[in-house]
Amino acid sequence: MSTEIYNEGPVVHEPAFIDGHSVEIPTLKILNQDGDVYPGAAMPEIDEALALRTYKALAFHRVLDERMIAAQRQGRISFYMAALGEEATSVGAAAALKDTDMFMGQYREQGALIFRGFALEDFMNQMFSNEKDLGKGRQMPIHYGSNALNYMTISSPLGTQIPQAAGYAYGQKLQGKDEVTICFFGEGAASEGDFHAGLNMAAVHEAPCIFFCRNNGYAISTPADEQFRGNGIASRGVGYGIKTIRIDGNDILAVIKAVQWARAYALENSAPVIIEAMSYRLGAHSTSDDPSGYRTKEEEAKWHEHDPISRMKNWMLKQNWWSEEQETALFDKLREEVLAAVKVAEKIDKPPVEDLVTDVYDTVPTHLQKQLEQLKTHIKKYPDAYPFTAGRIK
Amino acid sequence: MAQMNLLQAINNALDIAMAEDDSTLCFGEDVGHFGGVFRATSGLQEKYGKNRCFNTPLVEQGIIGFANGLAAQGSRPIAEIQFADYIFPAFDQIVNESAKFRYRSGNEFNVGRLTIRTPYGGGIAGGLYHSQSPEAYFAHTPGLKVVVPRNPYQAKGLLLASIRDDNPVVFFEPKRLYRASIGEVPEEDYQLPLGKAEVTQQGNDISLLAWGAQMEIIDKAAEMAQADGISCEIIDLRTILPWDVETVANSVRKTGRLLISHEAPITAGFAGEIAAQIQSECFLSLESPIARVCGVDTPYPLALEKEHMADHLKVYEAIKASVNY
Numbered sequence: 001m002s003t004e005i006y007n008e009g010p011v012v013h014e015p016a017f018i019d020g021h022s023v024e025i026p027t028l029k030i031l032n033q034d035g036d037v038y039p040g041a042a043m044p045e046i047d048e049a050l051a052l053r054t055y056k057a058l059a060f061h062r063v064l065d066e067r068m069i070a071a072q073r074q075g076r077i078s079f080y081m082a083a084l085g086e087e088a089t090s091v092g093a094a095a096a097l098k099d100t101d102m103f104m105g106q107y108r109e110q111g112a113l114i115f116r117g118f119a120l121e122d123f124m125n126q127m128f129s130n131e132k133d134l135g136k137g138r139q140m141p142i143h144y145g146s147n148a149l150n151y152m153t154i155s156s157p158l159g160t161q162i163p164q165a166a167g168y169a170y171g172q173k174l175q176g177k178d179e180v181t182i183c184f185f186g187e188g189a190a191s192e193g194d195f196h197a198g199l200n201m202a203a204v205h206e207a208p209c210i211f212f213c214r215n216n217g218y219a220i221s222t223p224a225d226e227q228f229r230g231n232g233i234a235s236r237g238v239g240y241g242i243k244t245i246r247i248d249g250n251d252i253l254a255v256i257k258a259v260q261w262a263r264a265y266a267l268e269n270s271a272p273v274i275i276e277a278m279s280y281r282l283g284a285h286s287t288s289d290d291p292s293g294y295r296t297k298e299e300e301a302k303w304h305e306h307d308p309i310s311r312m313k314n315w316m317l318k319q320n321w322w323s324e325e326q327e328t329a330l331f332d333k334l335r336e337e338v339l340a341a342v343k344v345a346e347k348i349d350k351p352p353v354e355d356l357v358t359d360v361y362d363t364v365p366t367h368l369q370k371q372l373e374q375l376k377t378h379i380k381k382y383p384d385a386y387p388f389t390a391g392r393i394k
Numbered sequence: 395m396a397q398m399n400l401l402q403a404i405n406n407a408l409d410i411a412m413a414e415d416d417s418t419l420c421f422g423e424d425v426g427h428f429g430g431v432f433r434a435t436s437g438l439q440e441k442y443g444k445n446r447c448f449n450t451p452l453v454e455q456g457i458i459g460f461a462n463g464l465a466a467q468g469s470r471p472i473a474e475i476q477f478a479d480y481i482f483p484a485f486d487q488i489v490n491e492s493a494k495f496r497y498r499s500g501n502e503f504n505v506g507r508l509t510i511r512t513p514y515g516g517g518i519a520g521g522l523y524h525s526q527s528p529e530a531y532f533a534h535t536p537g538l539k540v541v542v543p544r545n546p547y548q549a550k551g552l553l554l555a556s557i558r559d560d561n562p563v564v565f566f567e568p569k570r571l572y573r574a575s576i577g578e579v580p581e582e583d584y585q586l587p588l589g590k591a592e593v594t595q596q597g598n599d600i601s602l603l604a605w606g607a608q609m610e611i612i613d614k615a616a617e618m619a620q621a622d623g624i625s626c627e628i629i630d631l632r633t634i635l636p637w638d639v640e641t642v643a644n645s646v647r648k649t650g651r652l653l654i655s656h657e658a659p660i661t662a663g664f665a666g667e668i669a670a671q672i673q674s675e676c677f678l679s680l681e682s683p684i685a686r687v688c689g690v691d692t693p694y695p696l697a698l699e700k701e702h703m704a705d706h707l708k709v710y711e712a713i714k715a716s717v718n719y
Contacts, residue, residue, distance in 0.1 A: 078519045129697035137697030140521040156523030157480060158452055191451035193483060221428035222449045294428050350697045360692045367661070371690050375701060382707050386700055 020230040023238055025246045027278065030253040033306060035314025037253070044096065044257035048321050054095045054252065055316055056330065057115040058309045061087045063334040064110070064123065065283070068141075071342055072287045077127050081142045083108045085250070085282030088308035089214045091115050092255030093182055097263060102168055102181040104152045104161040107142055108214070109184045116149040120337060124345030136359070137351040159189040162198030162211070166272070169202065169209035173270055180266045182210040182259070187276075188219025190233045199240045199274070208266035210259065211237070211274040214249065216281035221294040237274035249277030250308035253315070280306070350388035353379065398579040401572045403546035404434045404511070407553040408472065410583050412442050415470055418557070420447045422457055422474030431476055432513060432572055454480055458487035458510065465505035465562070466495065472557060478514035478566060479526045492562040493537030506560035511553070513569035514542075515607050515657055516689075516703060521696035527606075527658040527689075532564050533635045533667065539563040539588055540634040542606035546577045551586030552632065559588055568607035575610075591638035593645060597627035599717055600651035603642060603668065605631040608655050608704065615709035624717055634664055642668065643675040650681035651716050655704050660688035682719035685712045 030041040037043065046054075065082035072080045083090065090111030094103065103112045110123070122134065126144050129137035135145060135153060145153020152161065152168075165183030172179045189195060190213055202209045213233040217224055230236075237244035243265060247254040255277060262273035280303040284291050291300070316322035353376060357368040364372070376393050383390035398406065412418045420435050426449040429436030439447040450457050454475055461471040475481045481488070488510065496504035516525035532540045539561050543549035549567065556563035568575075594609070595616065602612045609630050616626035627645050631637055646652045652672055654665035669684040687704045695702050 133697075138522060138693070138695050140519070140524070140696060143521070156521075157483075188452040191453040191456070193453060193455050219423070219452050220431065221424045222426075222452075226426070226449045227451050288431070353698065353701055356690060356695055356698045356701055357692055368691055371660075375690065378708060378711060379701065381711070385705070385707055389698065389701055 023231050023235045025231055025234045025244070028245060028247040028254045028258060029251050030257060031251045031311055031315055033311050033314070035311060035316075035318050037315070042257060044253055044260050046095075046253070046256060048319070050095060051316060051319070051321055054091060054115065054256075055312055055322065057091045057094070057111060058087050058252075058312060059330050060114050060334055061091060061111045062309055063331060063338055064114070067335065067338040067342070068127065069283070069287060076342065076346055077141050079141045079287055080127070081108055081286045082283040083111060085303060085307065086214060086216055086279045087111050088252040088255055088312070089212070089249045089277045089279060090184065092252040093184070093212055093259045096256040096259030097182060098179065100150055101179050101263070102150050102152065102165075102172070104165045104168070104181060104183045105154055106158065106161065106185045106189060107154050107156070108186070110142065110144060113144055113146065113149060113151050116151065118144065118146055118149055118151070120341045121345065122146070124341045125348065128345040128348065129350060130345060130348035131351045131355075132348055133351070136355045159185060159192030159194035161185070162189070162192075162194045163201055164198075165209050165211070166198045166202035166205070166207045169207035169266075169272070170205055173206070173208050178267065180208045180210060180263050182212055184212045184214060186219060187213055187215040187217075187224055187233050188222065188227055190236065191227055199236065199242060199272070202272040203240045203242050206270045207272055208270055209272045210262045210266060211242075211272060212259075213274065213276045214279060215276055216279045218281050218285065218291075218295070220285045220289060221291075223294075232276055232278075234274065234276035243271065243273045244276075245273070246276045246278065249279030250306045250311060252308055252312045279308075349392070352392050353389040395578045396581050397576055398546045399573050399576045400543075400546045400549050400567070401432060401434050403550040403579045404553055404567065405436055405438075406579065406581070407550045407557070408435060408438060409441070411470070411472070411554060411557045412438060412446065417468065418446070418470040418472065419464065420472045420474070421450050423450060423452055423476045425449055425474050430474060432569065434511070434567075435474065454484040455487055458484040458492065461508050461510070462487060462491050462495065462505050465508040466503050468507070470507040470557065472509045472511060475510060475512040477524055478512040478528050479523045481510075481512055481528060485531070488532070488538070488562075488564065489535050493535045495537075497537060504560075505562050508562040509553075509557050509565055510563070511565045511567060513572070514566040515568050515570055516694055516699060517570040517607065519696065519699065522693045525694040525699075527566070527656065529566055529634050530658055530662060530664045533664050537562070538635060540566070541588060541632065542566045542568070542634060543632070544568070544606055544609040544630050545571070545575050546579045548586060548630075548632065550579055551584050552588070554583065555585040555588050558585070563588070566606065570607045571610070586632075589633045589636050589638060591632055591641040592630045593627060593641065594630055595626065595628040597625040597649065599625045599649055600653060600713055601627045601629060601642070601645040601649045602653050602655070602709070602713070603629045603631060604655045605634065608657055611704065611706045612655055612709055614706035615713060618706065618710045619713045622714070624713060626713065637668070639671055639675065642672060646672055646676045647679045650679055652680075653685040653687060653709065653712055653716055655687040655709050657689050657704060659691045660686055661691050663688050682716045685716045687712045
C-alpha cells in the first residue's frame with residue numbers, strides 16, 4: 001500500500017503547463033499497402049495455416065457485409081451494420097488470441113466470431129430473428145453472441161461492456177486461468193462514463209484485459225474532432241497508468257503483433273493494455289444512416305486505397321500462400337453460400353410465443369405465466385393478427 | 395396552417411424557440427449539421443450557428459450534466475437523448491440533479507429552463523434497446539415534468555410550452571409516429587397547457603385513457619367498440635407528471651368505467667398510479683374494476699413485438715370485458 005503514486009518530476013518556480021498533445025504516441029505499421037513488410041519490422045507469430053484462416057475470415061466478412069446490406073435494401077432483414085474497411089481489427093485480434101479468451105464487442109466485431117467459426121447459419125438465424133437464433137429473436141440484427149465461442153452477446157447501449165470486461169478479466173485472474181478478456185469499442189464510445197470507469201477499475205485492480213479502441217473516425221455522423229481532444233484515445237491510457245500502443249488498424253500484421261504482445265503482457269504482469277487502432281469506417285454507421293450527409297466522396301475514396309483486405313491479399317500473394325485463382329474461387333463460393341443461407345433462414349419460423357416470457361428470470365414467475373396464458377387466449381381469438389405465433393399455440 | 399409530420403412540427407417549435415431567445419441551445423449526439431438521427435434538428439445549426447446547435451460527445455450523463463449547468467447559469471438548454479433507451483446513463487443527473495436543484499438550494503439556484511427531448515416507444519422493430527417507454531421512472535421523481543404528445547399539432551404546442559416552462563421537463567416523442575403522423579399545424583407560435591389532459595372524444599359507457607403513440611391504438615379500439623354499440627370517451631393524458639386527476643375523474647364519474655393503456659410493462663407502470671388515484675376519487679361511481687392494457691412484464695422483444703404490444707385488439711377485448719363485467 002502506498003499513497004506515493006506519482007513521480008514528482010523536476011520542481012519549477014514558474015508555471016509550466018503540459019500540453020494535451022505533448023504525449024507523443026508512435027503508430028505501429030508492419031505491412032504496406034503493396035503487401036511488403038517494412039524493413040526491420042517485427043513480425044507477429046504467423047504461419048501459413050494461421051494466415052489462411054485469417055484471410056478466409058476477412059473474405060467471409062466482406063462477402064457477408066456486402067450481401068447483407070443488399071438483403072436489407074431488399075427488405076429481407078430490418079437492419080444491418082457492416083464493418084467495411086475495418087475488418088482487420090476484429091479478425092486480426094481474434095487471430096492473435098486463444099479461442100478461449102473472452103471477446104467483448106461493441107457491435108461491429110463479427111469478424112472475431114467468423115474467425116472462431118460461428119456458422120453461416122448462426123449469423124443468418126440471428127439476423128432473421130427466427131426460432132434457431134441463439135438469442136431467441138429478441139435483439140436487432142448483428143447482436144450476436146455465443147457462449148461456446150467465448151463471444152459475449154452484444155448489447156446496444158454503448159460502452160457498457162468496458163467496465164464489464166475489467167470485471168470479467170479480474171475473475172479470470174482470480175481463478176488462475178491462462179486467459180484474458182479483450183474489449184472492443186469505438187472512439188465515440190470512449191466518451192461514455194463507462195470507459196473511464198472501466199479503465200480505472202482495470203488499472204487499479206490489475207485485470208488482464210485488453211482494451212481495443214477501433215478508431216474509425218466517425219460516431220454515426222460526428223467526426224473525431226467533435227468527439228474528443230488530445231492525442232486520440234491512446235493518450236487516455238497513459239493517464240490511467242495503462243500500457244498503451246497505437247497501431248495502423250488496416251494493417252492486419254500490426255493488429256496481430258500488438259494483440260499477441262498485449263496478451264502476453266496482460267497475463268505475465270496481471271495488468272491491462274490499451275490498443276488504439278487507427279482505421280476508417282468506409283461504410284455507413286448502419287443501414288439507417290447516410291454518410292453523404294456529413295462527409296465527402298473524396299474522403300471515402302482516399303480510404304478505399306487503404307483497404308485492409310487487399311493489403312493482406314497482396315502479402316499472401318507475395319508469400320506464395322495465395323493465388324488469384326484461389327481468390328476468385330473463394331469469393332464466388334462465399335457469395336453463393338451466403339445467398340443460399342439467406343433463403344434458408346428467412347423461411348424458418350419465428351420463435352414461439354412461449355419465448356416471450358422465458359429468460360426474464362431463471363424460471364418463469366407466476367405473474368408472467370399468467371400473462372402468457374392470457375396472451376395465448378387472446379391470440380387464439382385473433383389468429384390472423386398474430387401470424388407468427390397463432391398456428392403453434394397448443 | 396401547414397401540413398407537417400411530427401418531426402417537422404418539433405423542428406418548427408425548436409426554430410421558434412431559438413429565434414425568440416438567443417440563450418436557447420439545442421445539442422446532443424449527431425444533432426448538429428446532420429440534424430439528429432431522426433432529423434428533428436435539421437437546419438438549426440445552419441441558421442443559428444455552431445455555438446447554439448451542436449454535436450456532443452457520446453456521453454448522456456455529460457449531456458444532461460452540461461445542460462444542468464447551462465440552465466443554472468440562465469441559458470435555455472434543449473438537450474436531445476438519441477433514444478429514450480439511452481437516457482439511463484443520465485439518470486443520476488436527471489433524477490438527483492435536475493429534479494432537486496431548486497428544492498435542495500431553497501431556490502437559490504434552479505434548472506427550470508431545461509428541456510430534455512427523447513424519442514421513445516416501440517412498434518418500429520427496434521428490439522430491447524430501441525423501444526422502451528421509460529416514463530414511469532421519471533414519474534416517480536418529484537421536481538420533473540413529464541410530457542408526451544400524440545400528434546404533430548400537440549407536439550409543437552406542448553414542446554413550446556415545455557421549453558418556456560420554468561421547470562425541468564422530460565419530453566418523450568413517439569418515434570413510431572415521427573413520419574407516420576401528419577396533420578395541420580399552425581406555422582405561428584402557440585402553446586398547449588402542461589398538466590392538462592384533453593378529452594378527444596365524448597362518450598358514455600367507458601373512459602379510455604392513454605398518451606403518445608398509444609392514442610392511435612385506443613382510437614382504433616374505440617371504433618371497433620362503437621360498432622358494437624359501446625360509446626367510449628377518449629382522453630389523452632398529455633402530461634404524465636403532474637397529471638390531470640380532475641379531467642380523468644370527471645370522465646369516470648360520467649361513464650362509470652376506466653381503461654388505461656400504455657406501452658411500458660404493466661407492473662409498476664404509470665397506469666397503476668392512475669388506477670389507485672381514480673379508485674380513491676371515484677370509488678362510488680365505478681361499475682367495473684379499472685382495466686389496464688399494457689406491455690407484458692418482459693424486456694421489449696424483437697420477433698414477438700406484436701404479441702408484446704398493447705394493441706387495439708387487446709384494448710377492444712378489455713373494453714368489452716369492462717362493459718360486460
